[in-house]
Amino acid sequence: MRKGYKLAATIALAMALASCGGAKQEEAPAETAAAADAGASAAPAAVVAAADAKPAAYAQCAACHAVEPGKHGIGPSLHGVYGTKAGDIPGFAFSEKLKASGLTWDDATLDQWLAGPMKMVPGTKMAYAGMSDPAKRAEIIAYMKTLK
Numbered sequence: 001m002r003k004g005y006k007l008a009a010t011i012a013l014a015m016a017l018a019s020c021g022g023a024k025q026e027e028a029p030a031e032t033a034a035a036a037d038a039g040a041s042a043a044p045a046a047v048v049a050a051a052d053a054k055p056a057a058y059a060q061c062a063a064c065h066a067v068e069p070g071k072h073g074i075g076p077s078l079h080g081v082y083g084t085k086a087g088d089i090p091g092f093a094f095s096e097k098l099k100a101s102g103l104t105w106d107d108a109t110l111d112q113w114l115a116g117p118m119k120m121v122p123g124t125k126m127a128y129a130g131m132s133d134p135a136k137r138a139e140i141i142a143y144m145k146t147l148k
Contacts, residue, residue, distance in 0.1 A: 055143055057136035060128075067147050075126065079147045081105050086121075097123030110141045 054062075064075040071077050076092035083106065087099030101121050103109050112120050114137045116130035131137050 053143075055136070055139035057131065057133070057139055058143055060131070061140060064128075078144055082110070082141075082145050082147070095121075095123060095125045097121055098125070107141055110144065111137050114140060 061078070064073055065078045066073055067077065067079050069077060069079040070091055071079075072092045076089045076094070081089060083104070086101050086103035086105060086109075087094035098121050103113075103121070105113075111134070114131050115134075117124050117126040117128055119130070131140075
């Protein structure tokens with residue numbers, strides 16, 4: 001019985017990690033593409049809208065992270081993370097490398113982290129290849145700011 005549970009847990013972890021790093025990036029909405037074509041900077045309306053609801057790009061994060069306080073999964077809860085020191089959320093076992101990084105989660109550090117956590121902090125436990133789209137990273141960061 002225990003062997004079956006271990007196999008199921010391993011499969012669930014593999015599926016979650018695959019969704020984090022291997023998910024196909026979605027196409028930009030028509031209005032965002034039109035704004036980009038018009039020479040506009042990273043669609044501010046999309047970032048503002050992201051603050052009101054989970055952006056579609058957050059689906060990759062949700063595979064491992066909850067937004068409820070203290071509810072940890074494969075990754076820590078993201079509730080209240082913005083503005084804290086890296087590795088300083090109670091109840092989650094962070095890597096020593098992340099705890100020793102000295103990072104504070106703000107717009108700049110979160111943007112760099114979401115672009116490539118293993119590049120930013122070699123030795124971190126976050127096995128995520130990163131998100132290349134800066135507009136999607138901005139939407140996720142705006143959403144994270146609302147998780148208080």
